[in-house]
Amino acid sequence: MSRPVLDFFFEFASTYSYPAAMRVGALADAAGVTVRWRPFLLGPIFLAHGWDDSPFNLYPAKGRYMWRDLERSCARLGLPFRRPDPFPQPSLLASRVAHVGLAEGWGEPFCRAVYAAEFGEGRPIGEERVLGDLLESLGIEPAPALAHARADDIKARLRSETEVAQRAGVFGAPTFVCGDGELFWGHDRMADALAWAIRARS
Amino acid sequence: MSRPVLDFFFEFASTYSYPAAMRVGALADAAGVTVRWRPFLLGPIFLAHGWDDSPFNLYPAKGRYMWRDLERSCARLGLPFRRPDPFPQPSLLASRVAHVGLAEGWGEPFCRAVYAAEFGEGRPIGEERVLGDLLESLGIEPAPALAHARADDIKARLRSETEVAQRAGVFGAPTFVCGDGELFWGHDRMADALAWAIRARS
Secondary structure, three states, rough: OOOOEEEEOOOOOOHHHHHHHHHHHHHHHHHOOOOOOOOEHHHHHHHOOOOOOHHHOOOHHHHHHHHHHHHHHHHHHHOOOOOOOOOOOOOOOHHHHHHHHHHHHHHHHHHHHHHHHHHHHHOOOOHHHHHHHHHHHEEEEEHHHHHOOHHHHHHHHHHHHHHHHHHOOOOOEEEEEEEOOOOOHHHHHHHHHHHHHHHHOO | OOOOOEEEEEEOOOOOHHHHHHHHHHHHHHOOOOOEEEEEEOHHHHHHHHOOOOHHHOOHHHHHHHHHHHHHHHHOOOOOOOOOOOOOOOOOOHHHHHHHHHHHHHHHHHHHHHHHHHHHHOOOOOHHHHHHHHHHHHHOOOOHHHHHHHHHHHHHHHOOOOOHHHHHOOOOEEOOOOOOOOEEOHHHHHHHHHHHHHHHHH
């Protein structure tokens, strides 16, 4: 029998996607669940809500709370935390490189490296040289990966993943989608999503 | 030494305030924490965000998810669930009656009765006769309680509690505020809030 599968929709500009990305692999392995990493863009989905910026910037009380809550959550989980400035960081190029990596077998460690740089060290992950550093640290040659990230197939892939997310009912990140279409939104629901994926499968 | 105190800000129109209200008493008792029940109105706070309706109505994908997530959460917690229609229910009168009850010693069971009627049975808690039924079921004479709910002192009390909540940084419900000002938003953070209240106190 094949393992249950859980779709992990995430966005590099999303704060709570950071702890989710750092933790989902180990938790899914322990649960016997296969995770499909699906980076997408929240921008088009937020625009459909009439938001041209992160809701954490548009609603300052909510934003202040989120940063404090994220800091507390990271401390509890033993994850380093440093707030990137500006927020949100431009996530388009990193998302495209991630799709190159997911096709070539180095996508998951690259995604973790991006999140660790962005929210663990506060580094500007919108910059090509930063992504190049991260690729080198993983033993990937930066130039061809970055060139492929700008090719039409990868651009189309990111667009279609964003459309798939929106059609599945995704409105924020991280969102976990089980094989039966059940949605779980937020790092807080990651364990519930893994448990559901197992039940839905059996 | 006095017990640690946790402020519980909630709104009768708020969906996730339902499981919080039904559970906070027993969890706080077990933790040795005193909970101050503080009903307030989200309407003025949402208006400051430019929202003239619940965000769960303004953003349909988020709303669809919330109802499903609430149903799942209630099932897991063994709480009955029935979606009230229309949503949100008008919460002004129930909030004022709650403040009468909190001054007279029957506030907490009244608040639980309102939530159980609204989200456990789908009853229209904006209607005076429904609130009257709930009062009677608690052995409270409805007429004087409802008359007091419309008096100036109670109206002013609800307004000032809403202002206190807003100044404390509250932007949604339920929100828990510890003695040192630390905020925890959402039913999901209730256990964290209780733990923080104990640490902040000691």
